[in-house]
Amino acid sequence: RSSSLSVTPILTNLQNTCATPLPTLRRVADAITADMRAGLAVDGGSDLKMIISFVDSLPTGDEEGLFYALDLGGTNFRVLRVHLGGKEGRVIDTEFERVTIPEELMLGTSEELFDFIALRLETFVQKEGGRFHLPQGRNREIGFTFSFPIKQTSIDSGTLITWTKGFAVSGTAGRDVVACLNEAMERRRLDMHVSALVNDTVGTLAGARYWDDDVMVAVVLGTGTNACYVERADAIQKLQGQTPSSGIMVVNTEWGAFSNGLPLTEFDREMDVASLNPGEHIFEKTISGMYLGEIVRRVLVSMADCGALFGESVPEKLSTPFILRSPDLCAMQQDKSDDLEAVGSILRDIFGVSVNLSARKMILEVCDTIVKRGGRLAGAGIVGILQKMEQDTNGLLFEKRTVVEMDGSLYEHYPQYRGYLQDAVIELLGSEISKNVIIQHKKDGSGIGAALLAAVYSKYK
Numbered sequence: 160r161s162s163s164l165s166v167t168p169i170l171t172n173l174q175n176t177c178a179t180p181l182p183t184l185r186r187v188a189d190a191i192t193a194d195m196r197a198g199l200a201v202d203g204g205s206d207l208k209m210i211i212s213f214v215d216s217l218p219t220g221d222e223e224g225l226f227y228a229l230d231l232g233g234t235n236f237r238v239l240r241v242h243l244g245g246k247e248g249r250v251i252d253t254e255f256e257r258v259t260i261p262e263e264l265m266l267g268t269s270e271e272l273f274d275f276i277a278l279r280l281e282t283f284v285q286k287e288g289g290r291f292h293l294p295q296g297r298n299r300e301i302g303f304t305f306s307f308p309i310k311q312t313s314i315d316s317g318t319l320i321t322w323t324k325g326f327a328v329s330g331t332a333g334r335d336v337v338a339c340l341n342e343a344m345e346r347r348r349l350d351m352h353v354s355a356l357v358n359d360t361v362g363t364l365a366g367a368r369y370w371d372d373d374v375m376v377a378v379v380l381g382t383g384t385n386a387c388y389v390e391r392a393d394a395i396q397k398l399q400g401q402t403p404s405s406g407i408m409v410v411n412t413e414w415g416a417f418s419n420g421l422p423l424t425e426f427d428r429e430m431d432v433a434s435l436n437p438g439e440h441i442f443e444k445t446i447s448g449m450y451l452g453e454i455v456r457r458v459l460v461s462m463a464d465c466g467a468l469f470g471e472s473v474p475e476k477l478s479t480p481f482i483l484r485s486p487d488l489c490a491m492q493q494d495k496s497d498d499l500e501a502v503g504s505i506l507r508d509i510f511g512v513s514v515n516l517s518a519r520k521m522i523l524e525v526c527d528t529i530v531k532r533g534g535r536l537a538g539a540g541i542v543g544i545l546q547k548m549e550q551d552t553n554g555l556l557f558e559k560r561t562v563v564e565m566d567g568s569l570y571e572h573y574p575q576y577r578g579y580l581q582d583a584v585i586e587l588l589g590s591e592i593s594k595n596v597i598i599q600h601k602k603d604g605s606g607i608g609a610a611l612l613a614a615v616y617s618k619y620k
């Protein structure tokens with residue numbers, strides 16, 4: 160049987176369904192803008208939750224002193240201290256440590272988990288040394304990045320809705336996670352307190368804003384995806400007049416939950432049905448790192464089923480969900496050789512079979528189709544946010560420089576994805592306006608964002 164005969168229609172069909180020509184991008188960007196408005200009007204008004212972050216001031220560069228950050232979002236947590244020297248000294252010194260959370264603690268009690276965090280924090284504080292100086296009579300202050308769903312109730316409090324990402328800790332859901340941490344620190348007589356509780360996108364925004372006043376949007380593209388931006392407080396109806404004096408509010412869009420008008424395939428629908436959260440987070444399932452490889456795998460299964468892609472011997476491992484990951488797609492797409500030697504060896508490593516050249520080419524086409532759709536839709540999402548801000552400033556936004564800070568390994572490590580994202584932004588905005596929209600990834604800012612917000616919201620100010 161000739162492989163190209165029976166597989167090509169599947170590819171063509173896939174490419175047609177996943178296509179993101181300009182009208183599709185525009186439809187998605189407009190739908191995001193509309194959903195943002197609906198979510199700002201009332202809670203529950205849209206797929207986009209548009210969560211009030213309570214961050215109504217951002218770092219200016221004047222911040223001074225010693226501050227800590229604690230980042231809990233997965234199987235590791237990070238502790239960091241930074242010595243800030245104001246506009247002149249800037250970041251004088253910084254140190255961090257990464258701690259793996261033992262698996263049993265992810266399934267234990269709330270006290271056990273927070274006691275462990277407090278203990279490791281204490282050990283880290285004890286290694287402070289002379290380079291970092293805390294003025295007498297002051298407690299150490301922490302910016303706490305907590306990347307699980309919470310209902311934020313103030314800048315320094317928020318109730319855990321539910322654990323995700325493999326955590327099943329009893330006794331935290333429904334509680335204020337800052338209180339949980341504070342109590343654990345008190346049990347250890349640790350003289351620290353949390354000044355700011357933030358989402359990871361908000362930390363990214365704050366970290367970038369410290370260096371650049373034009374940063375208005377932050378986007379994370381890693382395992383999952385999310386975005387936040389600086390909104391005019393008077394544009395947030397659901398604040399109901401509780402307008403901060405600064406006039407601004409950082410809004411966490413939770414855009415992973417967006418779903419209107421996306422170009423989806425049968426493979427997306429089947430993956431969604433089989434997922435832990437069917438019907439939810441459709442945008443995330445189309446553009447983020449966790450899912451790109453799994454969509455490709457499902458396409459390959461269908462190509463293999465018609466008997467052609469792998470010849471007669473379909474590799475058994477092809478039926479293992481999530482066996483193909485976005486770093487694998489990325490590695491294959493870097494192979495520019497004629498014989499696609501590297502693609503062959505990656506496929507052999509993953510599936511344990513040899514794949515002939517025409518099948519390698521076919522697989523690369525599938526990867527490119529899914530990654531192109533993901534990157535371009537992420538670009539449309541960014542334009543959706545920018546045009547919402549633009550409409551509310553009567554067209555002034557695009558006349559000046561605006562910076563979008565990017566974070567997350569998918570964006571950082573996948574050049575093709577990055578390129579597709581950038582292309583879509585330029586196509587949507589046009590080449591003139593795009594010159595004013597800077598999409599950047601500056602690694603130095605993101606880690607210290609939460610510590611900077613601890614400085615902004617310091618109780619000693």
Ligand code: ADP
Nearest residue numbers: 381382383448449485486489567568569572573
């Ligand atoms: P988080 O899990 O907090 O989002 P990261 O931002 O590091 O952390 O994102 C990790 C995800 O990024 C991985 O799950 C994977 O999907 C994706 N990723 C990591 N490295 C690469 C790579 N080289 N190419 C493509 N995607 C990658």
